[in-house]
Amino acid sequence: xxxxxxxxxxxxxxxxxxxxxxxxxxxxxxxxxxxxxxxxxxxxxxxxxxxxxxxxxxxxxxxxxxxxxxxxxxxxxxxxxxxxxxxxxxxxxxxxxxxxxxxxxxxxxxxxxxxxxxxxxx
Numbered sequence: 001x002x003x004x005x006x007x008x009x010x011x012x013x014x015x016x017x018x019x020x021x022x023x024x025x026x027x028x029x030x031x032x033x034x035x036x037x038x039x040x041x042x043x044x045x046x047x048x049x050x051x052x053x054x055x056x057x058x059x060x061x062x063x064x065x066x067x068x069x070x071x072x073x074x075x076x077x078x079x080x081x082x083x084x085x086x087x088x089x090x091x092x093x094x095x096x097x098x099x100x101x102x103x104x105x106x107x108x109x110x111x112x113x114x115x116x117x118x119x120x121x122x
């Protein structure tokens with residue numbers, strides 16, 4: 001069974017901007033410790049570094065949700081804005097989209113609106 005996830009961050013903290021929009025689908029692969037990551041973009045102008053941010057987000061999500069043995073994740077759309085979309089912003093957004101798809105939360109995961117720092121629980 002496939003789940004659909006979405007997340008958009010569009011914030012300003014002080015003089016810093018944060019933007020990323022993620023649309024994805026995910027499907028559990030039961031009894032198989034595998035991660036299949038399929039990344040599709042609207043256009044070819046996405047930097048390789050953002051693909052690694054997507055992967056890091058998936059792996060972080062899995063580390064916090066140990067009940068999954070394997071996942072198939074497909075990034076349907078990844079919208080970025082130069083300067084406001086960084087590795088960490090993309091990674092955070094992917095994690096949040098996966099949480100949205102599974103209707104779950106990772107306690108303590110947030111963007112601190114006072115400091116502008118992302119908080120990732122251990």
